[in-house]
Amino acid sequence: MEPTEKHRSEIVHFKLAPDELNKAPEEVFDIVSKLGEGSYGAVHKAIHKSTGHVIAVKKVPVDTDLQEIIKEITIMQQCDSRFVVKYYGSYFKNSDLWIVMEYCGAGSVSDIMRLRRKTLNELEMSAILKDTLLGLSYLHSLKKIHRDIKAGNILLNMDGQAKLADFGVAGQLTDTMAKRNTVIGTPFWMAPEVIQEIGYDQKADIWSLGITAIEMAEGRPPHADIHPMRAIFMIPTKPPPTVKNPEEWTPLFIDFIAQSLVKNPEERISAEEFLKHEFVVNAHAVLH
Incomplete structure (x- = not known):
């Protein structure tokens, strides 16, 4: 209703x-x-x-x-x-x-994929990515970094609107919980500059968003089949990832991923600029 x-x-x-x-x-x-x-x-x-x-x-x-x-x-x-x-x-x-x-009644994007037993199509992804970018643009305007963008931290309400969750908690709780649980948060979504610990800003969230787009399209982020510790070495040294089968996707979606997964953060697009990308400009809520 x-x-x-x-x-x-x-x-x-x-x-x-x-x-x-x-x-x-x-x-x-x-x-x-x-x-x-x-x-x-x-x-x-x-x-x-x-x-x-x-x-x-x-x-x-x-x-x-x-x-x-x-x-x-x-x-x-x-x-x-x-x-x-x-x-x-x-x-x-x-x-x-x-x-x-x-309370977001539809659960996280990763919950939805698991329950439906299928990945998302481009219409669904464009709606979710647009809302996520609007959330990131807001956070970044306040000089805040989310630090943990992934499908599990994007929640949907019953109107199909996407919202960022777990903002800030992840960063601080990692230290607190480290004694209890050795592998906290996997590196698969982390920007190269975060892994290299060379200082990072809001642009790190844009890299994570690109990885999340691949996760929504394929069900898992790139490198998910290798050990997290090995991924930590691969992400900064390998070229930016993309979807496994580009021919199955529109050039617009491929370009959206390419724009977010730029290794040098200074050359990476901002959330506000990214909202002008054609892949999300015409997005409208399609999840009901």
Whole structure:
């Protein structure tokens, strides 16, 4: 059912009351079901008791460096764009951090591919890539870097609109969780300059977006069949990847990938410029 305008505005303006942020989370929310495992903890569907509003709760096991995580969450709460998943607040419960955020009913792009058991077509990809670029353009205008663009971190709501998720959390949580889990985040989506640790900026997200485009087209990012540690050496030294069978795709899509996967970040396109690329200019939501 198509949400009414009133319903839409409620979605946009939902907020936790200040006194609710000081309560125990189970007094404020009813956990309905587990949606899946995020990279750093389980994500649950929950109901905000006083309004009936559906939200998502990510439960992250935490051991150290809480101040850093709180700082990151504060940054996330400063984001106000319909192309970035909204963060409503956070709670500590025993040894877990509960991060309360906007619920995206269709799940992540990688969930959708897994459930449908097929990759995406160019119409679907153009719509998702356009929304993702709008989210990145917004973040980059605030001098923020996402750092973890991949199909698993692009969520869709029930209207088929794509939103960036897990912004900022990944960067800080990596240090915190490293003791528990040795391979955190794989390098397959990482820009060469990030792997080489020669300093990087927002352009690193554009490389990751190009890898994500290949992931949506083929189901996996390039080098996915080799060991992550070997990929770390290959990405900076090999020519930029592209799709395995270029003849199956339009020249526009091939060009979109080529424009994002430029090894020198200074020559790589910005998110704002990229929004003028013909592959995404005429995109419209097609996922229902």
